[in-house]
Amino acid sequence: MYLGPILLTFVVGATLIALYFIPHHQAQEINSELLLWATIVYAFALILGSVSLWSVHAQRIRQRISGWPFSLVTLFALLGTTFMGVAWGIGEESPLGRFYSMVNSPLASTMFALLAFFIASAAFRAFRARNVEATLLLVTAIVMMIGRVSVGEFIWRGFPGLTEWLLDVPNLAAKRAIAIGVGLGAVSTALKIILGIERGYLGRTR
Amino acid sequence: MTWADRLLRLDRRIIFLLVAAGTALPLLMPVNLPISVSPRVEAAYQTIDVLPAGSTVLFSLDYEPDISAELQPMTIAIMRHCFRKNLHVIALTLYPAGPGLVEPAIRVAATKEHKVRNKDYAFLGYKSGFQTVMIGMGESIRQQFPVDFYGTPLDSIPVMRGIRNYGEIALLVNLTASSAADYWIQFAVGRYRKPMVLGATAVMATDYYPYLSSRQLLGLIGGMKGAAEYEKRMDLFGDARRGMDAQSLVHVIVAFLVILGTVALFASGQRGPAPRAEKPQE
16 A cells, blocks of 8 residues: 555655765765756646646636635736746846736735734734733733834833843743754654655545 | 723724824834844844955845845845955845845845946846755755856856855855745755854744854844844945834834733723724724
């Protein structure tokens, strides 16, 4: 059952790990060749993503699912930007470059900027000293909010120093612990995949 | 209904208006609040400042328009610093929407410092695949980028002559809003021992403090504040310094609202779950 893909994963995974630690030039040439393969696979992933985007939205339009006009805009944008890029190039002064700087860039920035308004509203409603833990979090957040911007130093000279201490001591200790935990978890997951213990990437098993 | 209850059910549109005013007013009427340079930004500045003229700095600019307000001024300031020091710049992006931001950023920095494309800097464009590109460049930059963004073969670009892989790169500068930084640290720093400076969004900057203390990163520039500090260190007045007044006022407004909400909570005697916001009138 899925012996072929499991064996392939094992061989490729074990080989790449070994090549990482072998400095011999022949080993590095093989490594380099395999990396080229991986780059080609990534390029195909982009094609696969485009095809998938097309099929999902085309289906929504065919079945007139709620919000289908947005799918139409998506497909129009996909075709339009691809055509512009292929026909007139991708330079800054090309139609695609102008479309990017005049449509895509402002829209993306606007979407992200809206977050500021929702965060302010959410902070007012949810960020309250309901218990000791929430009070600690609230006080720390206010110190960080004020201390990390120019006005903090203007209000009280000690704010920047206090925020630096919060970042360098409690924050650093917690981040280190998380980083070590994540690192060990990643190694263990990689080993489980290479050794065929974790088979989720194969999809549903029979 | 008491004043505290009314405050707890404050219409969200009032908060939106306050934030909008807090953002717009300082941009229209700048105050130029003082900015002090943090040790992390100073370390990033010094790392670049001590490089000998003619050294090559590799920029990986891995961000898209959504966070350009934080990272674009940072890119321009650091690049201008490199150009002022007569360093050679090679830039690339690992994000498909990256070239649209990177190209104008390099052009602005180069124009202001009177530098010329291909002679003083090169833009290699976009390549998909984080890890494979990073490891692949350790073997051969030309294999990953046979031509630059404009289609010129790398061998025909004067600034790329003699640059084969990380061996010829003096410093890596990664400006990112994603896990690209983790991979650069793992591969370029961990495997190829390249010194690296990181510029990140304010939200993710704290994730990289451990790398700074372990000297895997030589400098860390966090968010618009970090960019403003770098601009100050460079004696520039760019978009980051212009934006700091607005950011300061909005932070004060949010902190004030949080304190006000807590005071109202105590005054009303409510200690249960947070009340729902009033729906705007149609």
